[in-house]
Amino acid sequence: MVNINPDYRLDFPATKRNRDSIAAVISNYISPNCWLLEIASGSGQHGVFFQKKFPSITWQTSDPEFEHRQSINSWIRHEGLFSKMPEPLNLDVDIRPWSITNRLGALIKGIVCINMIHISPWSSTRSLFEESKKYLDQSNFLMLYGPFLRKEKQTSESNLNFDQSLKMQNPLWGLRNLEDVNDIASENGFNLDKVIDMPANNLSVIYRIK
Secondary structure, eight states, X not given: OEEOSTTSOEEOHHHHHHHHHHHHHHTTTOOTTOEEEEESOTTSHHHHHHHHHSTTSEEEOBOSOHHHHHHHHHHHHHTTOXXXXXXXXXXXXXXXXXXXXXXHHXXXXXXXXXXXXXXXXXXHHHHHHHHHTTTOOTXXXXXXXXXXXXXXXXXXXXXXXXXXXXXXXXXXXXXXXXXXXXXXHHHTTEXXXXXXXXXXXXXXXXXXEO
16 A cells, blocks of 8 residues: 555555456446445545446445545545545444445445455454345345455465465454355345456455345
8 A cells, every 4th residue: 555645545556457357347237327335445546447437327435444535535536526426435344334324325226345355354244244235125236356265166375375464464354265255145135146257366256135
């Protein structure tokens, strides 16, 4: 993470590497004029990229960290999106119920969570599904993106090393078994819709309400 500008914009280099492939997946699940909620938006670089890529939708960012929300607002201003893109929500996935107004809740047609569940406690994954189901119906989607472990497939050496590195930073972090995530999804009324292999040993995982 680098502060690239005194106006509070942060630069997460991985964003530039994965944004196009993530956008290609998202394009299959959106409709004109829909609102998407991004959980744990980080620097905001994904958000402004997707807002410009899909100008007919509204991309609602969120993040619990003040520094990240500052960065998101700075990126929105830098990209000239302040008249289209709302300010980020102060939303911590584990503080429930989520701080989402009834008006916004009625607008949400999809929820996107990029690179969060492996750098947060397992309780955050559970909270993500338990809260998301309040805002989605069968025509909507929940998308996770990031590295996973899979019981039926050999894990790449890079992901194994990454998993160990995360656990050394925080014992509550680490790559999640996709099958365990699917179990929590099912417990909360979601079906696994699709698993998409992505570059650099990542996955995009799409869930829908049963």
